[in-house]
Amino acid sequence: MNDVLTMHNVTKTYRPPGRHEVVGLKDVSLKVESGAFKVVCGPSGSGKTTLLLAAGGLQKPESGSVKVGGEDIYALSSEKRARCRAGQIGFVFQQFHLIPFLSVLENVLAPTLAVPGNDSEEKARCLVDFFGISHRIDHPPSELSTGERQRVALARAMLNDPALVLADEPTGNLDEKNAEVVLKHLRDFAARGGAVLVATHDTGIKADEKIQLLDGALAGP
Ligand SMILES: Nc1ncnc2c1ncn2[C@@H]1O[C@H](COP(=O)(O)OP(=O)(O)O)[C@@H](O)[C@H]1O
Ligand SMILES: [Mg+2]
Structure with a gap:
């Protein structure tokens, strides 16, 4: 197994103007x-x-290093970092972050819409099918259930065959059944060789490793 994400001594302090x-x-x-x-x-x-x-x-971060696929991403120019992100990382968020005026298919294709000559549509259709949302392929997100919306977000995250999927509270807005479906898809992605890091306040989720954070620091075992 090779390391897809390595974070080393990463520190980040927020300095809101005029506040502590x-x-x-x-x-x-x-x-x-x-x-x-x-x-x-x-x-x-x-x-x-x-x-x-x-x-x-x-x-x-203000100090420490973050490597994705062996590349120190903050040592790259912002343009190269954006390219690395687009090629290697898929994001899934609690609030789905779908574009309301685009269809399911267009949302899945959104990361590639600005890329001239991209031919990802066939792949996007396969992903829509794989995630069980093909019956809604031409609908806007507002006509989908919350579980379906998160599956659109999963399909979008997988479009570019990322090495790493980062999911921030991906089940936070879902009922138990839909949460299980989303977690199963993420586990399956890992089983196919992907790397997955999920942030959650739910301590009951089974994982290869649970990393405990408290006040910004790793809590001891
Ligand atoms: N943009 C920001 N400006 C100032 N403080 C922030 C900002 N983002 C997060 N924080 C603070 O940093 C801490 C960690 O936040 P966050 O990473 O969002 O935690 P979590 O996702 O575990 O809820 C919190 O105290 C939060 O208020
Ligand atoms: Mg959070």
Whole structure:
């Protein structure tokens, strides 16, 4: 198994103008290997979202390093980092973040819409089918159930065959049955060789490793 994500001594402090500093992450190191399904747990405010943003190249920490596929992503130019993100990382969020005026198919294709000459439509249709939402392929997100919406977000995250999927509270808005479906898809993705890191406040989720965060730091075993 090779390391897909390596975070080493990552620290992030928020400095809102005119207010006190807030610790986001304090000296956090972790690894997610290919084929691994790992979970970051912790109460609200413990730094889970900050960790995923740093891991996904979306928010530069002030110190420490983040490697994705062996590449130190914050040492790259922002353009190269964006390309690395688009090629290697899929994101899934609690609020789905679907585009309301696009259809299911267009939402799945959204990451590639700006890429000239991309021919991902066939693949997107296969993913829509795979995630069991083909009966809604031409519908806008507003006409979908919450479980279906999250499956659209999963399909979108998988479109570019990412090595790493980062999921921030992906079951937070779902009932138990739909939550299980989403977690099963993420586990299956890991079983096919992908690397998965899920942030959740639900300590009951089974995982290859549970990483416990408290006030931005890894809690001891
Ligand atoms: N943009 C921001 N500006 C200032 N403080 C922030 C910002 N984002 C998060 N924080 C603070 O950082 C801490 C960790 O937040 P977060 O990573 O969102 O935690 P979690 O996802 O575990 O709820 C919290 O105290 C939160 O209030
Ligand atoms: Mg959060």
